[in-house]
Amino acid sequence: MxxxxxxxxxxxxxxxxxxxxxxxxxxxxxxxxxxxxxxxxxxxxxxxxxxxxxxxxxxxxxxxxxxxxxxxxxxxxxxxxxxxxxxxxxxxxxxxxxxxxxxxxxxxxxxxxxxxxxxxxxxxxxxxxxxxxxxxxxxxxxxxxxxxxxxxxxxxxxxxxxxxxxxxxxxxxxxxxxxxxxxxxxERERQTTWHPQHISERYGLFTIIVLGETIAAATLAVQAALDRNDALNTLLPIAAGGLLLVFAAYWIYFAVPIHLHLRSNRQAFLWGYGHYLVFGSVAAVGAGIEVAVAESFGRAHLSAFAAAACVTVPAALFMLTVWLIHSRHHKRGPAQQLVLPVSALLVLACTFAGHGAVLATGLVASATVAVGVTLTSRQATAPAE
Incomplete structure (x- = not known):
């Protein structure tokens, strides 16, 4: 029974x-x-x-x-x-x-x-x-x-x-x-007994799975284009930029122990609902890379600027949303707090790079990680006042 x-x-x-x-x-x-x-x-x-x-x-x-x-x-x-x-x-x-x-x-x-x-x-x-x-x-x-x-x-x-x-x-x-x-x-009368560490792990695992789907979608797009055109010089910047972007997205998301923030339903609901944009933007990045590959070989009915926006807009949305609902709760000082919002603006600016937008976005995302790691390291080693 x-x-x-x-x-x-x-x-x-x-x-x-x-x-x-x-x-x-x-x-x-x-x-x-x-x-x-x-x-x-x-x-x-x-x-x-x-x-x-x-x-x-x-x-x-x-x-x-x-x-x-x-x-x-x-x-x-x-x-x-x-x-x-x-x-x-x-x-x-x-x-x-x-x-x-x-x-x-x-x-x-x-x-x-x-x-x-x-x-x-x-x-x-x-x-x-x-x-x-x-x-x-x-x-x-x-x-x-x-x-x-x-x-x-x-x-x-x-x-x-x-x-x-x-x-x-x-x-x-x-x-x-x-x-x-x-x-x-x-739950207005009684909260369910969800577990903060379990919830944060479940969301983290789903983030990894969606990132994996983004990599798979981009890889298939690059492979299909390579089989048809054998133009490695055109595909390599897109592939490299997409990979850097996905790796940086992983690093940015998992840089903070978010379960320490999830102490009430109010905090948890805002954080959990906000992941609609986190998950959706990550998956959209993979679709955007597919579009960028298609446009680079003339198989898409849109401009190079529009194809670039298909990658940069969801990437910027990911950075801004992760900062808003996730990372800012564990950042200290204006320098750390500004890293992701400023990076989101720089990613949007990469749209004007045209065919080089995906690579430029990947480089900006990588620089974001490097700056974040440096600032965190300096704060950890700074003498206590």
């Missing part, structure tokens, strides 16, 4: 991500890859409005489903047979959603995506009802509010299927805001 689902302690020692959670993340990479591929295709075809809006909507669905499970698991992971089966059902829903991404981009047909999301959300409601069954009082009411909120929002997503195409963005805005409000409303 399944055990009762009890809340785990927030001060639990040696809490770490489980193999099931890692498999869960890998399923989401498929959906991230599909969204990034469709974004790259739309940008290369000269349809930035359609590509960016579609990407933002679909990435929200992917990110929000991942986030819901991650915070629930941090508080209630029992790792028994029933918990594993329900989690595997959620993974199946992710894969269904990923399969529907191309149709949603090309024809605004969200049927498959809605069904995949339904599978994920019903599994999530099942988890919350089980948590309610194993608890009492305020904790039980919190779990039931979550179950009700998720159900109501899933009904709201029916608007994607029932309303005309021109109303779809409004459905995403309205229902998306309702989704974001569910945790705050559900």
């Amino acid at each position: 399944p055990v009762l689902m009890r809340a785990r302690r927030r001060d639990e020692r040696h809490r770490a991500a489980t193999p099931l959670e890692l498999l869960f993340d890998l399923c989401f990479v498929v959906a991230v890859a599909q969204a990034g591929r469709q974004l790259a295709h739309a940008l290369a075809e000269g349809h930035p409005g359609h590509g960016v809006s579609g990407y933002l909507m679909l990435f929200f669905a992917v990110w929000w489903a991942w986030m819901n499970f991650t915070w629930f698991a941090s508080a209630y992971d029992t790792d028994d047979a029933l918990y594993r089966v329900v989690t595997l059902v959620q993974m199946a829903g992710v894969l269904i959603l990923a399969a529907g991404v191309p149709r949603a981009f090309a024809h605004s047909d969200f049927t498959v995506i809605w069904f995949g999301y339904l599978v994920m959300r019903l599994a999530m409601v099942t988890q919350w009802l089980r948590a309610a069954h194993g608890s009492a009082g305020a904790e039980r009411r919190t779990a039931l509010r979550y179950a009700l909120g998720v159900t109501v929002c899933q009904i709201g997503w029916l608007g994607l299927l029932a309303l005309p195409e021109h109303d779809i963005p409004w459905v995403f805005v309205v229902v998306g805001l309702l989704e974001l409000a569910v945790p705050a409303l559900a």
Whole structure:
């Protein structure tokens, strides 16, 4: 028989991500890859409005489903047979959603995506009802509010299927805001016992996975161009700049022990919600590198400046968002605080480098890391006053 689902302690020692959670993340990479591929295709075809809006909507669905499970698991992971089966059902829903991404981009047909999301959300409601069954009082009411909120929002997503195409963005805005409000409303009486170190590790692992997807997307783009054109002198600066940019993004994100900042729901919600831009911008960098490769060989319907912006804008957004929600809480003094905002502006300026923009962006990102390491080292060795 399944055990009762009890809340785990927030001060639990040696809490770490489980193999099931890692498999869960890998399923989401498929959906991230599909969204990034469709974004790259739309940008290369000269349809930035359609590509960016579609990407933002679909990435929200992917990110929000991942986030819901991650915070629930941090508080209630029992790792028994029933918990594993329900989690595997959620993974199946992710894969269904990923399969529907191309149709949603090309024809605004969200049927498959809605069904995949339904599978994920019903599994999530099942988890919350089980948590309610194993608890009492305020904790039980919190779990039931979550179950009700998720159900109501899933009904709201029916608007994607029932309303005309021109109303779809409004459905995403309205229902998306309702989704974001569910945790705050559900936990107004009692906070769930999410674990700061476990949460920070889960977000860090997903960041690594998205960075890996960016590398994979850029590598395939470079390989395809090399097979067709054998122009290493054109591809080498893009490949080198993209690699430097991804390596620097890793360094920038993991430079601070963020779990020390996550002490309340207010801090955690702002930090967790802000990762929509962190994850989305990292994945968009990979799509941007694909566009830059295509444009360099005349296979994209946009200018060199626009192709460069496909890399520099998400890269700058990543730096600025990481500083705003993540790094600034552990920076000391104006010099350290200004490194990432100034670097974001310099990355945007790299857009004017045209075909050399990717390499220039990678060099700026590398310099950002070098400056940050130097300032941190000087502060550590400075004599105490």
